[in-house]
């Protein structure tokens with residue numbers, strides 16, 4: 001494997017993000033879960049994948065040794081490490097500490113083989129253009145839940161003066177000199193906001209970005225860049241004003257807790273009628289999900305860096321519509337649907353961010369869930385019990401939904417292809433076992 005000795009790495013062939021097919025039998029790990037045990041105890045939340053990935057890419061903005069603490073060691077962060085290594089960076093990704101040395105960048109090409117496995121690889125485009133004026137980054141291609149365009153990334157960079165071409169499946173920029181611009185996002189995009197923010201910090205002049213994403217991952221990226229000498233104002237509002245600077249200092253930061261992992265555990269505790277405390281998390285980043293879980297009958301006690309949840313005997317149905325932060329996250333839609341599958345009453349769940357993000361529906365149905373899909377809305381008629389069955393994971397959060405459903409299903413559920421889960425959850429099986437669940441990782 002083409003990784004630095006420092007990268008901790010599962011020796012597995014990489015699957016594609018869009019297609020789970022692979023030749024390597026090692027990636028065919030499965031979970032066998034015996035449901036019916038309420039979760040109890042305390043669990044430590046890992047660093048946020050979606051915050052770590054753009055910060056890792058941002059290390060390209062300045063030469064030197066960057067220090068990132070609390071990066072989760074996951075397939076996706078390992079992939080980002082590999083992308084950076086392809087560019088010439090030295091990367092050490094350990095369980096507590098990630099060191100990235102971007103002094104000698106020798107290439108500006110992010111190859112298809114890596115980008116297709118993780119769309120977030122495209123984050124290197126803005127930093128490469130900003131620091132070197134050159135980039136050759138593969139277009140990511142499709143995704144299991146429909147088209148995921150990157151037009152806003154490209155339009156924003158073009159507005160900053162980058163004459164980008166699409167050549168042989170690659171986005172190519174040559175001898176680009178980025179300059180400040182005014183750019184309005186017609187839809188709120190986490191990825192495009194991070195991309196343009198990273199490009200604008202070293203651009204010549206002032207960039208004004210309107211209708212930006214407010215996700216904590218974005219705000220934190222801006223704060224990290226400001227501590228390195230960038231000049232970004234308006235963080236936490238829909239308008240960012242970025243005065244380009246000549247250079248940045250290396251990054252030294254601690255990645256924020258993973259709010260999606262945390263909320264996944266809350267849903268798992270809720271559905272099993274358990275009582276757990278999440279440590280090292282920030283409840284203020286999870287208010288929309290906390291409110292929905294309270295509506296579903298959970299008792300939730302937020303603390304400063306932790307939150308305790310006690311689930312009801314049986315949850316009540318709740319209606320959920322996903323929206324950009326601070327709305328209900330699309331990354332929790334599938335897990336909430338698993339909860340609603342066993343709720344008392346009928347829930348209506350709409351995803352407004354990704355209209356086709358419902359690959360978990362037929363798999364939940366195999367466990368006995370009654371879900372009718374109409375466009376981007378699922379009507380979930382809660383059943384009293386689910387029954388274990390073999391099911392298949394299809395993406396990160398869909399897999400998490402199947403785990404949640406399996407934890408409450410009668411009998412045994414075998415979830416195949418959990419490499420999807422491993423892309424986004426650090427040691428989920430071990431953490432669940434510590435909370436009293438019966439979860440076994442097997443090789444199929």
Ligand code: UD1
Pocket residue numbers: 050147148149150151152153154187188189190191192213215323324325329330331352353354
């Ligand atoms: C989105 C989620 C993010 C989640 C991630 C993975 C939002 C706003 N974003 O982020 O919370 O972690 O999926 O599940 O909830 N779009 C375009 N053109 C672009 C980019 C995006 O039209 O160039 C559209 C997308 O199709 C989508 C919306 O904008 O409908 C939000 O996309 P974006 O936030 O960029 O996606 P991710 O960064 O993947």
